[in-house]
Amino acid sequence: xxxxxxxxxxxxxxxxxxxxxLPALVLYGLFFIYPIVTVVFTSFxxxxxxxxxxxxxxxxxxxxxKNPTFLKAIRNNFIWAMVLAFVQVPIALSMALVLARxxxxxxxxxxxxxxxxxxxxxxxxxxxxxxxNPTNGVLNAILGLFGANQGINWLGDMDTALVAxxxxxxxxxxxxxxxxxASRLGIDDTMYEAAMIDGANTWQQEIxxxxxxxxxxxxxxxxxxMAYGFRHFESTYLLTxxxxxxxxxxxxTFLYTKLSSAKWAEGNSIGTTIILLGGIMISVxxxxxxxxxxxxxxxxxxA
Amino acid sequence: MIAQxxxxxxxxxxxxxxxxxxxxxLMFMVLPLVWLIISAFKTNQEFNLKSPFSLPEVxxxxxxxxxxxxxxxxxMFLHSIIVAIATTxxxxxxxxxxxxxxxxxxxxGNNLILTFLxxxxxIPIIALMVPIMKINNFLKLYDTLGALILTYTAINLPxxxxxxxxxxxxxxxxxEESATIDGCTFLQRFTKxxxxxxxxxxxxxxxxxxxxxxxxxxxxxILTISEKARTIQLGIKYFQTEFFVDYTGMLAxxxxxxxxxxxxxxxxxxxxxSGMTAGAVxx
Numbered sequence: 001x002x003x004x005x006x007x008x009x010x011x012x013x014x015x016x017x018x019x020x021x022l023p024a025l026v027l028y029g030l031f032f033i034y035p036i037v038t039v040v041f042t043s044f045x046x047x048x049x050x051x052x053x054x055x056x057x058x059x060x061x062x063x064x065x066k067n068p069t070f071l072k073a074i075r076n077n078f079i080w081a082m083v084l085a086f087v088q089v090p091i092a093l094s095m096a097l098v099l100a101r102x103x104x105x106x107x108x109x110x111x112x113x114x115x116x117x118x119x120x121x122x123x124x125x126x127x128x129x130x131x132x133n134p135t136n137g138v139l140n141a142i143l144g145l146f147g148a149n150q151g152i153n154w155l156g157d158m159d160t161a162l163v164a165x166x167x168x169x170x171x172x173x174x175x176x177x178x179x180x181x182a183s184r185l186g187i188d189d190t191m192y193e194a195a196m197i198d199g200a201n202t203w204q205q206e207i208x209x210x211x212x213x214x215x216x217x218x219x220x221x222x223x224x225x226m227a228y229g230f231r232h233f234e235s236t237y238l239l240t241x242x243x244x245x246x247x248x249x250x251x252x253t254f255l256y257t258k259l260s261s262a263k264w265a266e267g268n269s270i271g272t273t274i275i276l277l278g279g280i281m282i283s284v285x286x287x288x289x290x291x292x293x294x295x296x297x298x299x300x301x302x303a
Numbered sequence: 304m305i306a307q308x309x310x311x312x313x314x315x316x317x318x319x320x321x322x323x324x325x326x327x328x329l330m331f332m333v334l335p336l337v338w339l340i341i342s343a344f345k346t347n348q349e350f351n352l353k354s355p356f357s358l359p360e361v362x363x364x365x366x367x368x369x370x371x372x373x374x375x376x377x378x379m380f381l382h383s384i385i386v387a388i389a390t391t392x393x394x395x396x397x398x399x400x401x402x403x404x405x406x407x408x409x410x411x412g413n414n415l416i417l418t419f420l421x422x423x424x425x426i427p428i429i430a431l432m433v434p435i436m437k438i439n440n441f442l443k444l445y446d447t448l449g450a451l452i453l454t455y456t457a458i459n460l461p462x463x464x465x466x467x468x469x470x471x472x473x474x475x476x477x478x479e480e481s482a483t484i485d486g487c488t489f490l491q492r493f494t495k496x497x498x499x500x501x502x503x504x505x506x507x508x509x510x511x512x513x514x515x516x517x518x519x520x521x522x523x524x525i526l527t528i529s530e531k532a533r534t535i536q537l538g539i540k541y542f543q544t545e546f547f548v549d550y551t552g553m554l555a556x557x558x559x560x561x562x563x564x565x566x567x568x569x570x571x572x573x574x575x576x577s578g579m580t581a582g583a584v585x586x
Contacts (some may be wrong), residue, residue: 006494011410016489020404024420024460031457034424035434036331042433062394097327098321109325111572112332120518120573122536123561130554138338142353171331175579182580203317231427233518238540252429257355259525266434270428 036275039236043269049262060269070270073242073249074277076162080250081229081281083166085222092176093218094120097206099177101182110181114174125238128168129155132239154238165239176221183217184210223282230278245303251277315472336561343367343554348520350551363551370556374545375530379538386534387516391509397456398463398508399501403493406471407479417468421504423461432564436525450526451534455516463508466578470504471497510571517564535560 011017043060047053064070095113099106116124131139132154144150154164187210195205233252236242242249242257251274258267332414342350343366344359371377405417428435435454436445444450479492487495523537539560546553568575 012365013408014410014491017404017408017410020400020493023403024464027397027453027457027460028420030422030438031431031435031454032426034438035431038434038437039431050311053355091328094446098325103321103325109329110537111575112329114572114576115332115568116520117579118514118564119561120520120536120539120564122518122520122539123557125556126539127335127541130339130342130557131335132318136351136355136550137341138335171328173328174332179575179580182577227425227427231429233429238520255429255432256525257493259432264437267433271433274427274430279425280585 029266039268039271039275042265043272047265047268051263058267060266061273064266064269064273066298066300069246070251070254071248071251073251073254074273076248076250077230077232077274077277078281079162079229080166080232081226083170084229085285088170088173088223089176089218089221090220091171092173093214094178095173096177096180096184097210100181101117101202110178117174121234121237122217124168124172125235128164128235129239131168132164150296156244158244161240161244161248168239169235174223179219180214180217183214187213215289219286223286226282226285227278230274230281231303311492315525327328339554340558343551344537345551347549347551358441366552366555367559369552370546373549373552374538374540374542374556375533376535376556376559378530379535382448382533383517383535386451386455387513389448389452391512393452394456394459394463394512395467395505397508398460398467399498400493401507402464402468402471403497405494406468407476407497417541420464421461424465428458432525435522439526444526446527446529446532448532451516451519451523451532454486454522454526455512455519458522459515463512466508466511467501467504469515470501470507474500492554507574510575510578514564514575 042053044055045053045058046056046059095109099110103109131137134140134151134153135158137154139154140150140152144151152160154160191209191213192205195209200208231252232250233256236248236250237253237256240248242253251270255267255270255274258264258270315330341358342355343507344362344364345353345366346359346361346363349360397512401420405413405420439445439450439454442450442453444453474497478498479487482492484497518536519534520536523534524540527537529531539557542553542556
């Protein structure tokens with residue numbers, strides 16, 4: 001842009017600009033900058049209620065990574081991130097591609113698939129709690145129709161709890177579906193016409209035309225899915241509270257138990273871990289995905 | 304378009320698969336809700352002893368009446384509405400002001416500030432539980448609706464600024480230039496020209512913020528303790544103890560909390576979907 005023109009010259013509306021930016025900057029300071037700085041700094045202290053704050057070095061982190069519950073929580077966050085990125089996003093992608101071919105009733109399908117995204121997560125969680133209920137839940141009743149074992153305590157059994165919590169979330173793919181769908185509709189129809197003239201069937205068109213064109217939105221979707229995986233809190237908290245015996249614990253639910261017992265510094269060391277692990281994970285996956293893209297582009301250029 | 308592989312065997316298999324998944328997911332989205340709504344109309348005895356696939360013998364509207372009285376739902380509804388409306392208004396004004404300064408004015412550091420403001424989306428808010436609670440304590444807002452309004456306003460700024468800035472950048476500059484010649488001030492350019500023209504962008508961002516506020520659970524739990532600032536989503540957490548003896552009453556209460564968004568969505572689904580799409584397509 002022509003930014004260089006004004007460089008060195010002070011904009012004559014600078015007072016107005018400052019005034020207009022001020023509210024946003026103050027709120028960022030209070031709710032993003034100050035919290036991040038506090039989370040990181042106090043994670044090296046023994047800050048809790050009714051005690052003076054002392055610097056303790058890496059003690060909180062050492063305790064954290066020696067704690068089997070926290071290691072379970074990290075593992076579960078990885079599972080969440082992977083399942084959302086590599087199960088939910090692929091489902092969303094397939095449904096977006098199917099709907100983009102505009103089968104009968106595609107508008108209805110799109111609207112209904114997206115519906116759970118606007119319903120509150122807490123209400124949906126309570127609904128699933130009722131579905132999974134071992135004595136009067138509908139899931140056991142359905143299995144009973146097929147003569148399967150009844151009375152499974154889906155959320156209370158250590159073998160089924162994590163899967164039960166994941167399932168109620170992973171099929172709500174509507175959000176990723178609509179962002180992929182929007183990109184898909186942005187692809188020019190002439191590309192498909194050209195592919196058809198070359199004799200490509202629907203399947204080949206999707207693989208050789210659609211997928212390469214959708215790469216940017218898929219990278220976005222996978223990144224977002226990973227981020228959600230590391231931030232996951234709400235439905236686990238409501239469905240199992242991290243139990244039974246911590247099998248569904250996530251960093252978020254573990255942080256919340258520290259907050260509830262006023263162990264601020266320990267909580268903040270978990271917060272720092274969430275920020276760091278999430279950041280590392282996302283940058284690794286993004287660089288992997290973009291490298292693959294670069295390699296493909298080079299191959300494509302050589303061909 | 305797909306006529307060419309209609310008659311082949313793989314084509315038929317693909318078609319069967321396609322419709323199987325289309326319908327399977329449709330049922331996955333809808334049937335649990337249908338089961339919930341039907342069950343909410345049953346008596347507890349009926350719910351516990353009769354088949355879960357049967358319709359209620361008598362539709363128990365009384366469950367919904369009980370749900371409203373037992374759990375203090377009307378008051379929590381009011382709280383949620385206040386928080387959602389106030390947050391949306393405050394968030395849009397703050398976001399529009401900064402988006403205006405950044406999209407319509409050239410100055411040093413412009414891009415840097417924009418990048419800084421937009422990078423807020425990268426922060427996992429869940430990691431900041433402790434300090435955000437402390438900040439609200441410090442501001443004497445803990446356990447008030449004000450805590451939720453201010454916190455939600457801030458949390459939603461990155462997305463709102465992104466949407467509104469994107470929209471404002473498309474408004475042609477000539478409009479303002481002629482207005483400036485006519486003696487329009489900086490403030491008047493915002494209030495009289497750009498703000499009204501940004502309306503579609505504001506509606507999109509506002510819809511997202513409103514839905515976020517209505518559905519937010521985690522910070523509603525962290526920032527409040529008593530019923531005087533309890534929102535509807537947080538109220539859901541207490542249903543199990545409040546409806547200890549009235550399970551279907553609880554199901555009715557859950558249905559009531561879902562209804563507003565479902566109704567709004569039925570009328571505005573296209574706008575809501577396009578708004579949410581716009582918010583994500585950046586990477």
